[in-house]
Amino acid sequence: MKRAGFSTKWMPILLLMPQLVIIAIFFYWPAWHAIQSSFYLQDPFGFGSTFVGLDNYTDLLGNSEYRRVAIFTLVFTVLVTFFSLAIALLLAVKADNVLRGARTYRTLLMWVYAVAPPVAGFIGLIMFDQSWGPLTRLAGVFGWDFVLGVNFNDTAAAMVLVSVWKQIPVNFIFFLSGLQSIPRSVREAALIDNRSATGRFWDVTFPLLAPTGFFLLIINITYALFDTFGIVDTLVKGEPGNNPMTLVYKVYVDGFRGNDLGGSSAQSVILMVLVLALTIFQFRLIDRRIHYT
Amino acid sequence: MADQTPVQTPRRSINWGAIGDHTVLILGSLFMLVPLIMVVLTTTVPDVDIIKYGPQLKIGDQFDENFEKAMFEASGFSGANTGTRMLFNSFVLGIGFALGKIVIAMMAAYAIVYFRLRFASLAFWVIFTTLLLPLEVRILPSYEVVQQLGMLNTYQGLIIPLIASATATFFFRQYFRSIPEELVEAARIDGAGPVKFFIDILVPLSKTMIAAMFIIMFVFGWNQYLWPTMITTEEDMYTLVRGIKQITQTLEGTNVPEFGRANLLAVIAILPPVAVVIFFQSWFVKGLTESDK
Numbered sequence: 128m129k130r131a132g133f134s135t136k137w138m139p140i141l142l143l144m145p146q147l148v149i150i151a152i153f154f155y156w157p158a159w160h161a162i163q164s165s166f167y168l169q170d171p172f173g174f175g176s177t178f179v180g181l182d183n184y185t186d187l188l189g190n191s192e193y194r195r196v197a198i199f200t201l202v203f204t205v206l207v208t209f210f211s212l213a214i215a216l217l218l219a220v221k222a223d224n225v226l227r228g229a230r231t232y233r234t235l236l237m238w239v240y241a242v243a244p245p246v247a248g249f250i251g252l253i254m255f256d257q258s259w260g261p262l263t264r265l266a267g268v269f270g271w272d273f274v275l276g277v278n279f280n281d282t283a284a285a286m287v288l289v290s291v292w293k294q295i296p297v298n299f300i301f302f303l304s305g306l307q308s309i310p311r312s313v314r315e316a317a318l319i320d321n322r323s324a325t326g327r328f329w330d331v332t333f334p335l336l337a338p339t340g341f342f343l344l345i346i347n348i349t350y351a352l353f354d355t356f357g358i359v360d361t362l363v364k365g366e367p368g369n370n371p372m373t374l375v376y377k378v379y380v381d382g383f384r385g386n387d388l389g390g391s392s393a394q395s396v397i398l399m400v401l402v403l404a405l406t407i408f409q410f411r412l413i414d415r416r417i418h419y420t
Numbered sequence: 421m422a423d424q425t426p427v428q429t430p431r432r433s434i435n436w437g438a439i440g441d442h443t444v445l446i447l448g449s450l451f452m453l454v455p456l457i458m459v460v461l462t463t464t465v466p467d468v469d470i471i472k473y474g475p476q477l478k479i480g481d482q483f484d485e486n487f488e489k490a491m492f493e494a495s496g497f498s499g500a501n502t503g504t505r506m507l508f509n510s511f512v513l514g515i516g517f518a519l520g521k522i523v524i525a526m527m528a529a530y531a532i533v534y535f536r537l538r539f540a541s542l543a544f545w546v547i548f549t550t551l552l553l554p555l556e557v558r559i560l561p562s563y564e565v566v567q568q569l570g571m572l573n574t575y576q577g578l579i580i581p582l583i584a585s586a587t588a589t590f591f592f593r594q595y596f597r598s599i600p601e602e603l604v605e606a607a608r609i610d611g612a613g614p615v616k617f618f619i620d621i622l623v624p625l626s627k628t629m630i631a632a633m634f635i636i637m638f639v640f641g642w643n644q645y646l647w648p649t650m651i652t653t654e655e656d657m658y659t660l661v662r663g664i665k666q667i668t669q670t671l672e673g674t675n676v677p678e679f680g681r682a683n684l685l686a687v688i689a690i691l692p693p694v695a696v697v698i699f700f701q702s703w704f705v706k707g708l709t710e711s712d713k
Binding site for chain 1: 442534543550559562563565581585586589613665671689690697708709
């Protein structure tokens with residue numbers, strides 16, 4: 128709030144109303160409902176529900192299928208985050224180096240940001256088509272018999288590749304603007320101190336980029352957990368079967384297709400807690416950042 | 421980008437470093453671009469050729485025919501989901517979402533920053549907690565709420581629940597707080613009321629911010645997948661991105677899968693958001709990097 132604000136009483140209430148009403152109906156109500164129904168066992172046909180306490184949660188933790196999905200999600204998140212950050216950082220450093228064409232490269236590298244995840248998944252389907260996909264053929268050259276949608280590991284590899292491809296632009300944009308905000312004087316001082324470009328990168332540039340990197344780490348984890356839904360859904364062609372899937376996809380499959388509302392709600396609540404923890408972590412990092420920027 | 425010349429090592433006869441930088445950047449750009457080029461070229465090749473040889477880097481003569489099929493021929497049962505219809509729905513979602521979100525967010529941010537309000541901090545927390553939980557984790561209860569309100573298969577049902585998150589409000593709050601306080605003092609001395617100050621001073625001042633938000637939100641809305649998939653069951657309500665699922669499903673099982681048409685629809689789904697991001701890239705980068713911090 129600003130010191131010299133207005134003091135009209137009804138005006139701010141009127142201004143806040145639309146946002147508060149929408150949030151109450153479409154955010155708090157559903158979120159509360161998810162927590163509530165995670166403690167109930169619901170009849171799939173809508174005939175009432177029974178309070179079962181923590182049963183839905185203990186069922187999940189004891190369920191080997193759920194553990195398998197959780198482990199896959201973990202591996203998937205680590206791989207996607209690592210590769211998209213590493214490749215984007217490399218490209219950003221190079222783009223920051225070149226005198227000519229930095230703008231052109233930025234344009235070429237950033238457009239994928241705007242591609243919708245399921246469309247990216249669709250492009251993946253074309254690239255990995257079983258009989259003529261260019262990438263399937265490429266894998267064949269190395270003796271890798273790639274079968275998308277049938278072999279668990281192959282499908283997982285395609286998911287990681289498409290997700291990394293889709294996420295590189297965001298990381299690239301942030302890294303590049305982070306690099307370009309490093310003052311010239313700092314770069315020149317570093318140039319005098321250390322002649323090796325690699326040495327300069329690790330001693331000077333990398334620590335200065337670390338805040339951007341931490342911020343991107345959270346963004347990427349959230350992306351891998353939630354925004355890859357469309358990619359996963361397209362690549363498994365809507366047939367989960369033996370295919371790999373992420374935790375969010377399982378919420379959808381169990382709740383919407385399997386009608387296991389209690390179990391699905393319990394999964395939602397587990398994810399909510401996970402995101403909550405991530406966000407708190409992020410806010411603490413941002414808080415700390417303010418001190419050294 | 422232009423006003424800052426990167427530091428360079430002293431010139432030698434051949435600058436191997438620069439050649440290396442460009443090589444990495446060109447490889448990176450190819451990695452990002454080639455899949456799209458293949459998909460675009462595939463829209464011009466006869467379907468039979470694709471089934472035989474797969475996507476190739478050549479231009480065929482089938483574009484007109486595929487375009488005709490993609491835009492005006494329906495793939496569903498009802499005959500209602502032609503490309504034109506889906507394109508229209510996508511625009512309604514993208515523009516409606518961006519406009520709705522910006523208007524509501526600016527009002528709320530204005531109330532929070534410029535008014536003395538007893539419950540200001542409560543309103544702040546109620547609104548900003550929504551940043552913590554993405555729609556994906558409360559997807560089923562949200563669906564139930566929309567169903568109870570009778571908003572399935574409507575534009576309101578498509579757009580409003582997506583607005584129930586405070587991202588834009590947060591950006592506008594940060595932005596308003598960075599505007600000097602003297603401005604509102606001066607406006608009050610001149611006798612301007614809250615409405616006049618908002619419309620005559622604050623909105624014009626925020627033009628760049630509004631444009632950047634519009635671009636980011638339009639792309640976000642256009643690319644929505646999970647939510648439209650759940651709440652639109654009638655084919656004349658499908659958006660292009662939601663239609664992708666149906667497009668990929670028609671590729672399975674038909675005698676001669678219509679790859680040209682499917683690829684063309686995917687390209688049309690990519691085009692508007694990518695064009696927006698590329699044409700307005702400086703605003704887009706500004707909005708993305710400056711407001712997120």
